[in-house]
Amino acid sequence: MELKTTQELSEERISEIEDQLSEIKQESKIREKRVKRNEQSLQEIWDYVKRPNLHLIGVPECDEENESKLENTLQDIIQENFPTLARQANTQIQEIQRTPQRYSARRATPRHMIVRFNKVEMKEKILRVAREKGRVTHKGKPIRLTADLSAETLQARREWGPIYNILKEKNFQPRISYPAKLSFRSEGKIKSFANKQVLRDFVTTRPALQELLKEALYIERNNQYQPLQKHTKC
Structure with missing residues (x-):
């Protein structure tokens, strides 16, 4: 039986290690792709969940606000800016609230309002007429309306x-x-x-x-x- 030289054994060992490294790199690439795909899926799901939501920025806060007051505020904004839409459409609000207070309670800017409609079409209709109007106000002061989306x-x-x-x-x-x-x-x-x-x-x-x-x-x-x-x- 022919015995392998030390050099041959070393070369075989190096070849085995290279193969193992290649497999590890391939597995790492597969894991990275899987993580990226999962992150993208999570982002898409989160955006889908938020899709009926309308984001209002710059609407002043009132003392002891509740959902009823916020809904009245939204109706006032629609009436002030989109009177035709106010007469034609039933807003069908599912939920309305302020965003959580993340910083100091004494901050100068008001917390954003999030409105969730029963149907996504209502949110899209409001955003469309807001784009056409160009400037949206609340009691004469400018505010912003946007879709509610994930940070990504x-x-x-x-x-x-x-x-x-x-x-x-x-x-x-x-x-x-x-x-x-x-x-x-x-x-x-x-x-x-x-x-x-x-x-x-x-x-x-x-x-x-x-x-x-x-x-x-x-x-x-x-x-x-x-x-x-x-x-x-x-």
Whole structure:
């Protein structure tokens, strides 16, 4: 029986270790994909749960507020800003409340109001007429109405901001639809994009649009590499 040399045994051992490392890396990638998929599913579920909710920002707080008072406040806002909608629609509120107090009770800004409707269509109708009106008020003072979304989705919507502003300035009629898709009119058709990579792929086939958006897309790509560059310099 032929005995293996020390070098051969070492090479076999190294090969076994390399195979094990390869398996560990593959398993790690699978776990990362699973975690990311689960996080995305959780975000989608949370956004779906919040979908009938309307978020009101800047509405002053009153002493000893209860649900009845808050509902009256909402009705006053609808009547003040959307009288036609107030006459035509039954708001069908399921629940209305203030957001929890996260900071000092003496903070100057009022807590946000969250309204949950029985049907998502009512929330969407209010948001649509609010966009058309442009300025929404409560007793003459400006307030804001938005969809109630998860923190991750809100961040995704904010990241569209620079591109949205460029497209709006150039009259592409951009819109950020639920939950965080950017859509705009291009060559007579409405195009929608779930993320910026899809948009990058699209603009490569539209030189004029690529030139228009290259700075915003390049800035974002630069930001992705910025932490690595800083670490390298240290």
